[in-house]
Amino acid sequence: MTDTPEPGQGRPSGVLLASIERRAKDGFTGTLRAEGPLSGEVVLAGGRVVAAATPGAPGVEPLLLRSGRVSDEAWSAAFAEGAPHGRLAEALVRRGVLGAVDVEVLALTALADAVFALALRGVHTCTVMPAKPDAPGPPLPADPGLDGERLIKETTRRLGAAARWQELGLTASVFLVRTSNGLPSDPLLAAVNGRRTARDLAFALGRGLFATMWSLTDLMEAGAVTTAESASEPSAHVVLETPDGLPKRLRGASDIVRVLPFRPDR
Amino acid sequence: MSLTIDTALKEVQAIEGFLGASLVDYESGMPLGIVSSDPEFDLDVAAAVTTDIVRAQVKAFRALEVEDAIEDILISLTNQYHIIRVVDREADRLFLYVALDRERANLGLARITLRKIERELAV
Amino acid sequence: MNKEAVLAELTDLRKEVPGVTESATASVDGMLIASDTDQARPDVLAALAATTLGLGKSTGHEVGMGELREVVTRCAGGHIVVYAVGKKALLVVLGDEGLDVGRLHVRSRTTVAHLVDLLDQ
Numbered sequence: 001m002t003d004t005p006e007p008g009q010g011r012p013s014g015v016l017l018a019s020i021e022r023r024a025k026d027g028f029t030g031t032l033r034a035e036g037p038l039s040g041e042v043v044l045a046g047g048r049v050v051a052a053a054t055p056g057a058p059g060v061e062p063l064l065l066r067s068g069r070v071s072d073e074a075w076s077a078a079f080a081e082g083a084p085h086g087r088l089a090e091a092l093v094r095r096g097v098l099g100a101v102d103v104e105v106l107a108l109t110a111l112a113d114a115v116f117a118l119a120l121r122g123v124h125t126c127t128v129m130p131a132k133p134d135a136p137g138p139p140l141p142a143d144p145g146l147d148g149e150r151l152i153k154e155t156t157r158r159l160g161a162a163a164r165w166q167e168l169g170l171t172a173s174v175f176l177v178r179t180s181n182g183l184p185s186d187p188l189l190a191a192v193n194g195r196r197t198a199r200d201l202a203f204a205l206g207r208g209l210f211a212t213m214w215s216l217t218d219l220m221e222a223g224a225v226t227t228a229e230s231a232s233e234p235s236a237h238v239v240l241e242t243p244d245g246l247p248k249r250l251r252g253a254s255d256i257v258r259v260l261p262f263r264p265d266r
Numbered sequence: 267m268s269l270t271i272d273t274a275l276k277e278v279q280a281i282e283g284f285l286g287a288s289l290v291d292y293e294s295g296m297p298l299g300i301v302s303s304d305p306e307f308d309l310d311v312a313a314a315v316t317t318d319i320v321r322a323q324v325k326a327f328r329a330l331e332v333e334d335a336i337e338d339i340l341i342s343l344t345n346q347y348h349i350i351r352v353v354d355r356e357a358d359r360l361f362l363y364v365a366l367d368r369e370r371a372n373l374g375l376a377r378i379t380l381r382k383i384e385r386e387l388a389v
Numbered sequence: 390m391n392k393e394a395v396l397a398e399l400t401d402l403r404k405e406v407p408g409v410t411e412s413a414t415a416s417v418d419g420m421l422i423a424s425d426t427d428q429a430r431p432d433v434l435a436a437l438a439a440t441t442l443g444l445g446k447s448t449g450h451e452v453g454m455g456e457l458r459e460v461v462t463r464c465a466g467g468h469i470v471v472y473a474v475g476k477k478a479l480l481v482v483l484g485d486e487g488l489d490v491g492r493l494h495v496r497s498r499t500t501v502a503h504l505v506d507l508l509d510q
Contacts, residue, residue: 038407039489055407055489062486065465072465101270101387105360108298109291153310154296173407195427199407203485211293218325 001128016042016119017152019126020049024148030131036124040114043138045131048145049111051138056117056172057209058202060110060140066206070097079139088139107142113208115151116158117199120172158210165217172199172209175228176216184224188215192225270387271299277383278364279303283371285346287364288313289353289387292320298360307365316350316363338377347371351380354388362387392423395507399425402500408488410467414480414504415439422478422508429483438481441471459494472497475505 019032020042027047034040040054053059064070074097082091089107092098098106131137146154162171177194184190191204202212219225271289278287279301286302288309295317300309323336339350345368353360362384366376395414403409403425413424415435424431445460462469468484470493480501482493 039492055487055492058487066486099388101274102354104271105291105298109294109296112296113294157310157314158294193427195403195410199487200410200485203408203487208294214294 002125014119014123015126016115016123017155019128020044020115021148021152023047023128024049024151028128028130031129033127033129034118034123034125035127036118036122038118038121038123040118042115042118043141045137045141045145048147049115049151050141050143050145051107052111052114052118053138054114054117056121056199057113058110058206059114060106062203063106063110063206063208064098066203068206083139086137089141089143103140104142107140108146109208110140111142111146112151112154112158113210115155116162117172117209119155119159120162161210162213165213168217168220169227170198170213170217170220172213173197176201176225177228179224179226186219188212189219189224192219194228274362274383274387275299275301278362278380281364281366281371281376281379283347283366283369283376285365285367286312287362288316290317290361290363292317292352292359292361312348312365313363316348316361320350320352320361338380340373343368345369347373347376349376349380351384353384360387390422391507395423395504396425398500398503398507399423402482402496406484406489406493406496408468408484408486409482409493410485411483412481413438414474414478414508416478417442417473417476434481434483438469438471438479441469441481442473442479445471446473459497461490470497472501474501474508478504478508480504 016032016034023032023044024047028044029046030044032042032044034042034054038054038056040052040056042049043051058066061075065072065075074095078091078095078097079088081095082088089103092103093100165171175194175197176192178184178189178192187205188201191201196204198213198216199209201216202209205212207215216225275287275289278284285304286307286309287300288297289299290297290313295314297310297313300313302309319339320336323339327334327336336352338352341348341350347366347368349362349364349366351362351364353362362380364376364380366373399412399414402412411424411426411429413426413429413431413434414422415438416422417439419436419439421432421435424434426434441460441462442457446457449455449457457473460471467486468482468488468490470482470484470490472480472482474480480497482497484490484493
């Protein structure tokens, strides 16, 4: 079954949010599979949204591991113990890996971030898949999860902010460059390297997509970061190996051509 | 609202002079839990504005190279107190936002209670 | 071999599949041909990818599973995917934790097909 959006007054915009609103009202239990330029899933239990995931935003694991909040070993041990029985949250708390509130905050923010990433990019179709009796659920569901109205309100807030940021040129998928060289002390700024989008930076640092975009607008407003001039411009780190083994620099790739006068090929 | 976030906010609700409160994720500005005794009080707006205040403060202190961590921010209005209590300073992720009726509230007591709740949340 | 076209294939793949961070193409004996890399050492990556591909092919052959499609290595910090490019070359793709593996497998077929043509010269 696929949800198609119905035009109407006062309804949430977009296929995804309309689908969430409808299924939340129905008390639905199962998964909404979102397809479009970005794919993902939103999981509901009794009409409340308990989890969401997409390649467009870091999920629970990269949020914990990439940020250095939790060690690989601690996570793996808790995962091995709890996840197969649907009790990862319990295992994390019992092993002292995370506090109970930390787990709740993590589950809620990861879910809201994934829904935001999907709604921002735009979902084309939302396929409704009721839960199968013995199917495993999401690894770290929010308990009791967000009600549809609250999630839609939160997503709308985020989309509003993103619309303002778009005026600065910032989207989740535009490539970003630093305006000056050197090694900055700010880890976000240091991670901007010409080949990463806001989404990539979020993954690289283990922070939420929305939070990363917000911090990036601060950096853009301060003049430290700007968007890459065109999507087809190769990055400065690209090197082509020729058959005789000597690496050759691709002309125009490095920013140096902006500073030095261009010299034609020999 | 989760059981633990919910419990914390119920404790805040018990503070004398309570008008509304919210636990907010500082990085995204997302309210993680909301309680209110006044339907006129739009806590979503309050959470958004408060996040801006906290972010501005953090930026200011960074620019001033102040090493200290923010514990709380108090805004005294004619008829209300708004207290912002930062939770979990190490990860710097959350803050508790509380609005109190100035006439009924005991500010000193409220701050002590909030500090206690913050300690419980930071565990 | 049109070097710029080869590189364009690699950068296009990175731009079109969310989560792809770096990639390279090399001969099956581990010699680097071209790379779109950031932090990885391209020549070391090429050599290791060739070993991975070889091992994948041998294992597939041993258990009678027919032609190799791809070898996916998943680590705490991301994914490493190796595809055969014809009989003599390979494509290795690095991705972060959010790599859309499904989308990569579909999109990479186009990249592989183009590379087969480009490297055949």
